[in-house]
Amino acid sequence: MHGHSGSGDGDLTAGRAISGGSWRSYPKRQKGRFDVDNETRNDAEMAANISLAVSRRKAFAMAAKLGLGSAALAGGLGTSLAANPPAAGGGLPKKSYKFVFVNHVTTNEFFTPTIYGIQDACAFFGCSYQWTGSENSVVSEMVNAMQTAMAGKADGIAVCLIDATAFDSVTANALAAGIPVIGYNADVPPHSPNKRLCYVGQPLYQSGYNIANRWLKLVPKGGHVMLSIPSPGTLNLQPRLDGYIQAIKDAGNPVTYDVVNSGVDQATELSRIESYYLSHKNVAGLFGTGGGDTYACGFVSAKYGLAKKGVIVAGYDLYPQSLGYIHTGDMTFTTDQQPYLQGFVPTWQMYLYKLSGGAVAPADTNTSLAYVTKDNVEVYLGKSRFEGSTNAEPS
16 A cells, blocks of 8 residues: 555546545446345344334434335334335435545555545445545645545545544544544554544454464575565554564564565665565565555565565555566465455445434444465456456446
């Protein structure tokens, strides 16, 4: 989640995220329709089965706001809706809500599928969005972007919470103004006073711990490894590194390690990781904590034939270059945290929160930890809007 390419507004293309602040609106585009009737019926029957105490008045108010009609609930939530089926049609209405996504590396190609996810959700619900923040993880710029969103009366804010405390005040102010705030991609520590409504993304510390346990099984005991981090201390990356280090300790310190600050731009990452290897040619593993430095590890491995020497190379995210290195055997594995969902899910959660008057609260969403290896990399090599390798709509 670091290293970035050129900025500028305009249509997204594969491998480039947008910086800047223009609203992008999709009020007329048709993307299909949820089967709201069935979803409502299933949810109501589940509520009955587990004896949820739901206010009848609130249920009718929710039905009215969602355009379902009171007939859907006329029989009460404690009985099956089969005798009182909801009226056909309707669906969720399109709303001209404006959502602001505040990012820490606005031009980073990792977030290309995130923006596609935002676009697709906006198209479905008739909303518009703004992609803004900082190109280089400057927290003050991100806080300013949130304040600007509040002044512009945004209907919702999603923000990468890369600092433990810097966003607390502005988040509280936004919520006090009736603007929902959702964290995505990076979250505040457990027990933080930050009042963001939910977090959508990968559990970062646990992911680092799990990934390290995977590569520790492959690195020879007594080996020396490099752990890279593009921006030490930031909450989108530091927890992953902490997870790596704790896994090594819990395994009884079977390897030694150096931590390399790889920097946040791609050229610097490539240079620093290559320089590290050239001065540590006995290294047994190169492990990144973000997309850019993971790609750089793969680049160095391919350039110097490290896989043939038994060096294990692994890390995060689905840069096309990293997938190519897995395909050629120069990288051992990487992980997929589904950045598309990190755009799509916050958008529809903010939409439902606004539509329901706060009755449908945003929920924490784990966007998963899937491993990509030579055995399954073919699935990821094709052109896909969901992975950011094409802007073409799926048919």
